[in-house]
Amino acid sequence: MRNLASLLFAGGLAFLLMAIAALLPFGHPPVLAGGAILEQAADQVGAANIVTAVVLGYRGLDTLGEITILFAAAAGLGLVLGRRRAGAPRDPDAGPVLRTGAALMFPLLVLVGFHIILHGHLTPGGGFQGGVILAAAFFLPLLARPGTPVDHPGLSLVEGTAGAVFIVTGLVALLTGGEFLQPLLGTGTLGTLFSAGTLPILYLALGLKVGAELAGLLARLADAETDT
C-alpha cells in the first residue's frame, strides 16, 4: 500500500513537471540580462572568463551572501557539535602507504588550488573551485593520520580576515563615491594575469576563505565521528 502511494506520488510529480517543462522555450533561451552581460563584460569588468565577471562583478552581492552562508554553516556546526572532549578515541592510523601518499599530494594540491584560484578570471575555475582543492589538501593528512592536530583558531583567523578583505574592498568603492562592491583599479589588458581590476584579489580572498571554512567543517565532522 505504502509502495503504491509512493509510486503514485512520484508519478504525479513527474507528470506535472514534465508537462510544465514541455512548455519551456528549451534550446532557444531568452538571453536578456545574460546577452547584455556577454556584450559588455569585456569593457566593464575586463575578465576573460565571463562567468567570473558575473560571479564577482555583476552579482557580487550574491557571492558575498554565499560565502557568508558557508561561514554561518561553520559557526552553526561548531555550536551544534561543540568541542571535542580530550582523550576521546580516534580512528586508527591509515598506514604508511596512505601517509606517504598524503604527504606527497599535499604540496601538489596546494599548488593546483592556488593556480585555479589565481587564474579564475581567465580560465574556468576560481575561488570556490580552488578553495575546495585547498580544503582537500589540508584534509588529506587528517584522513591518513586522524590524530593530526587541527589549528582551528588559525583557520578561523584566515576565514575572518579573508571575508573582511572581500567586504572592505567593496566598502572602499562605496566610500570613494561608487557603489558597494564596485570593481576598482581599472580593467587592465584582457586575458592577462594582472587584469580585471580587483577581481583576482577578491578571488584570492574567496579561495582562502572557502578553503579554510571547508577544511574546518570537515575536521569538525571527522572529530564528531570519533567523539563518543
Added chain:
Amino acid sequence: MMPAGLPFLFYAGAIGLLVIGISGIVLSRNLFRIILALALAEAGANLLLVLAGWHWGGSAPILGQGKALETMVDPVPQALVLTAIVIGVGIQALALALAVRAYRAYGTLDMRRLRNRMNRDIAAAAGIPAESSRDAPAGGRPTPPVPAAHRSGGGRA
C-alpha cells in the same frame, strides 16, 4: 512541442532527480536517506537552472578563445548554479552535524521515532504527562537501547 531526443533527455534527467529527491524527502523515514534525497533534489534544481541557458552548439562564455559572442551560452545561470551549490553544501553539512547529535541523543535515525521521543521530551519539560502518542510504534515495540557512551554524549552537554 518539445523536440524528441537529446534535449528531452536533459530535461528528463533534471526532472528525474527532482522527483527522486522530493519523493525521498517526503516519503523516507530514515534520516540519512532524507539528507541524501535533499542533495539529489538540489542537484535536480541546479541542473534545471543551468539548462535555462543552454542552446545548440553553445560554447563556454570565455573570451579570447576564438569563439563568437553569439555562440556563447548565457553566463548568468552558471554563476547562479555555483552559488546554489555552495548554499547546498552549507545546508548539508549542518544537516549531517545535527543528525550526528540527534543519533547520540536518541540512538535512532528513524524520523518518526525521533519525533516521538522529541515530543515526549518537550511534554516532559512542560510538565504535561506524556499523552499516548497516536503514531507510536504499535504493540509497544521498545526503542533500541542507547549505548551508555552515546547517552553521555547527548542531552545537555
Added chain:
Amino acid sequence: MSQIALTIALPFLAAFLLPVIGRVYEALARVLGPLVLLYCLWLVLQLWGTGDGHPVALAMGGFRPPMGITLYVDRLALLFTLLVSLMTLLLWPWQRAADSRECALTLLLAGSASGLALSGDLFNIYVFYELVSVASFGLVAVHRSGAAFVATLRYLVISGFGTVLALTGIALVYSQTGTLNLAQLAQLAPDLLAGPVGLAGFLFMLLGFGVKGELFPVNTWVPEVYATAPARASALLAGLVSKLSLLVVLRLLVLLYQQEQALQLLLLLGVLGVISGELAAWRARDLKRMLAFSSIGQLGAMFIAFSIPGNAGLLAGLALALHHLLVKPALFLLAAGWPGAVERLRGLARGGPLAAGLFVLLALSLIGVPPLPGFWAKMLLVVGLAGQESGYLLALAVVLGAAVLEASYLFRVVAQLYHRDEEAARPRPYLLDLGSAALAGAVLLSAVPFISPLGDWLAGTAAQAGDREGYIITVFPAAGRPLYSAAGGGKPALAAAGPLPEPKP
C-alpha cells in the same frame, strides 16, 4: 542613499571579525555586535530623515540593471531595515554573550534580513533568504538538548525542501524570461508569466519562500522549534523573519503575479493556515506551543489579506504584520518565564503583576479588542474581505471564527494567571525579557491615540509598495516604455546601454 548597503555589509563584517577580535580583546568583541546594530539603526533613521519619501533604486557594483543586482529602497524596505536593526538589538542574546558564535549568527541574521528587505533581484532574494535560514538553524539549536537537535533537524529538512522548490521556481521563471531583475520581470510578466509555466513557478516559489512565513503545508516545524529554542530566537523567528517572508510574497504578488489564480491559491493556503493553526492552538496545553500555533493562524490571516486584490489588502496585511511583529515577540519573552502546562500558571499574577498585566494587554490587542491597535488591523482585514466576492466571504467567516477561538484560548491562560485559590512561587521572566516586553506594551499603548495618522502613513506606504509602474520606472528611469519587447525574439535591445555610470560626488 548608497549607504543603505552598509546595513548589509557592516553586520557581515563584524560577524567575520568577531572570532578574530574575540581572541585579542574580548571586551570589545562582546559589545561589537550591539554597537554595529546601533550604528545601522542610526544610519537608517538618518536616511529616513534625509530622503524625500520617493523610492530609490541602487545598482550594486555600479552595474546598470538588469545586468547587476538592484537594491530597491522604498518606504516599506526602509521600515523593514529599521525594524531589523531594532529587533535584533532588543533580542540580542545578552545572557549568553560569552559564546561568540551565537553573536556572530545573530549579526548574520540581521545583515541578511536587511538584504532580504532591500533586494530587488529574484536570485539575490533567494540567497539572503537561505542565509537567514542557515543563521537561524544555529540559533534555535543552542540549548543543545536532544529535543532541540531533532526540532532543528526537522526545521532544516523542511527548509531544505523549500530551498529546492524555490530554486525550481526561479529556474522556471528564468527559463521563461531570461532575467532576474524584479522590475524587468514585472515588465515581462503579463506576456510571459501569465501561463502555466509562470503559475507553476509561483506555486514553487510561494511554497519555498513560505517556509519561514509559516505558510500552511510547510509549517510543521513551527511548534517544535518554538518549544525547544531559546525565547529570544523564537521571538526573532516569529516576529521578524516570518514578516520578511511575507515581504517576499508581497513583492512577488505585486510585481509578477496579479492574476486571479495566484491570488486564489494564496487565499486557499491562508484559510487552511488559519483553521489549522487556531484549532491546534486551542488544543495546545502549554503556553509556548499555544503561541506557536496561534502564530501560524495569524500569519495565515496575513496571507489572506495579501490575496485581496488592490491596495486595501496590502494595507490590511501590513497592519496585521506590524502589529504581530510587535506583540508576538513580547508574548514569547513573557512565556519564557512561565514554562510548562497552562494549569501550572495558576495564580502567577500575584508573583509577577507586571508580567501578567502585560500579558493581558498584549492578548487583548492580539484578539482585537477595540481601543487597541490590533482591533484596527483586524478591522481593515474584515472590511477588505467584506467588499469581495464569495470565496473571500468564506474567508471572512473563518477569520471571525478564528478571533473567537483566539479569545477562548488566551482567556484560558489569563484566567489561570489571575486564579485566586493557590499560592504560587514560580520563576518569573528575566528582567531583560520583561523590559523588552514592557517596551512593546508601551509602544502598543502609545499608538492608541495616533491610530489615524499612523493609518494614513501606513496607507501611503502600502500604496507605494503596491505601485508596480512606480517600481519599474524607479529601476529603469529612462523608460516609461518597456526596455525590452517580449516579441523581439529575446534579442537584447540593450546594445546601446552606456558604460558604467559616473561615480557620484
